[in-house]
Amino acid sequence: MPRLLTTVTLSIVLPLLTLLGAQARPCIVTDAEWNLLAFGFDGKDYNAGSQDTWASDATPTEITADSRPPFNSPVTTCYLSEFANSIYVLNGDSSSPSTVHIYNVPSKAWTSHPVALGDYQASSPNTAVILDRDTDVFYSLSAGQMYAVNMTAVTEAPNGEPSPGEDKEWKLVGQSPFEGYDRPTMALAQNHIHFIGVPGLQDGDADVFVIHFSYFQPETQKYGDFPSTHGQTASMFLATGPVQEEFAFIPDDGSNTYIINVVSNTTQTIPGPSTKDANATYFGLPTALIQLASDGAVSFLAYNGEDASKNAAASWEGVKVLPAVEDVVNGGSSSGNGDGNGNPGNTGNGNGNGGGDSNAQGGGEEGSALSLSARVGMVVGVLGLVVGLVGV
Ligand SMILES: *[C@@H]1O[C@H](CO)[C@@H](O)[C@H](O)[C@H]1NC(C)=O
Ligand SMILES: *[C@@H]1O[C@H](CO)[C@@H](O)[C@H](O)[C@H]1NC(C)=O
Ligand SMILES: *[C@@H]1O[C@H](CO)[C@@H](O)[C@H](O)[C@H]1NC(C)=O
DSSP: OHHHHHHHHHHHHHHHHHHHTOOOOOEEEEOTTOOEEEEEETTEEEEOOOGGGTTSOOOOEEOOOTTOOOOOSTTOEEEEETTTTEEEEESSSTTOTTEEEEEETTTTEEEEEEOBOTTOOTTOTTOEEEEOTTTOEEEEEETTEEEEEEOHHHHHSGGGOOOTTOOOBOEEEEEOOOSSOOSOEEEEETTEEEEESOTTOOTTEEEEEEGGGTEEEEEEEEOSSOOOSOEEEEEEOOSSSSOOOEEEEEETTOSEEEEEETTTTEEEEEEOOSSOOTTOEEEEETTEEEEEOTTSOEEEEEOOSSOGGGTTTOOEEEOOSSOOOOOOTTTTSSOOBOOSSSOOOSSOOOOTTTSSOTTOBOOTHHHHHOOHHHHHHHHHHHHHHHHHHHHO
16 A cells, blocks of 8 residues: 555656656766766765666665756756766756866866857757767767867866866867758767768768867768667767777667667667657666666666677666656656556656666657646546545
């Protein structure tokens, strides 16, 4: 009975929060030693430790610290600066899209850095960004233009305070040669930015921008077999030091995960995430790919970079060590876990962290199609059920 009540309570609270427009967008990343860091989980931040504990019910270490950003934008993103062992956060504060927030892992301290935007559309959902892991230069394709901002001086300065005069700005690097590529899908490997789903590309092809020469390579590159479509990506970090050679690509339908190796020019097809969510975000470390669904649920797929035969049969597991996050932007808009009995999930139960049922697939897509009035009806209906239960 308590379990039923918990489930029922969650199914009330989450749709209510969605209806009320709760505002937070967590992000997940690891530090340079591959400990999972989770920011913006109902106003708190956590270090969830190493991969061997993620599926356990260990207690994460809270790392919520002064001067953190509020993580209240629908487009918050986090990046690992590998050599600085720092986390760079873009759009951590919806009231200040021009601020880059940096969390230094060893000192557990935040600094914030104004970066002039010019005409760069920092908080457009169609702006794609990578952080070059060793130079700490951000590159971003936005509205058909490539922009960059060099954060080296900030990373290297004592206390993150560069000398006066080192003003930061998103500088125009060049116009993208792609026509009609309004929602870029961008991935980093081998100091090259790869563009998936550019109009006119065949399946398995990517276009390339060479970071160190600031140059759109005119030739298309063949990488094996994956659909040429929109999706999410994660650069697969290698053990600290060497440049990434692979990236993960998860198309919007979540049907498969593709691991693209830009040295061998081949693609592994491995299981798609249990939660199909076009708005999920991903982080890749040497031994896992992590998904943060838009309802705040976190799961991961163990990855073997040495032996591809292990990956095809790998399965996604819920990260149980983190608390469920309830207060999310777009919460439950598309994921929706079913109840395992063939009944569709309503609006996403948001408890992939703790419920142990994150593999159960429901008709989550129905959630996004529900009208507001249907949602209100549902909430009222569930409330009625609870009142009924409590009355028993
Ligand atoms: C970034 O700035 C640093 C100095 O702060 C400079 O040494 C480096 O060459 C710059 N990198 C790029 C790609 O502009
Ligand atoms: C991958 O493609 C590039 C560019 O076409 C080529 O230079 C490289 O030799 C290829 N790698 C392999 C392992 O064939
Ligand atoms: C994804 O996020 C965008 C921007 O916040 C939103 O407009 C869209 O409805 C979301 N889509 C889904 C499927 O949740």
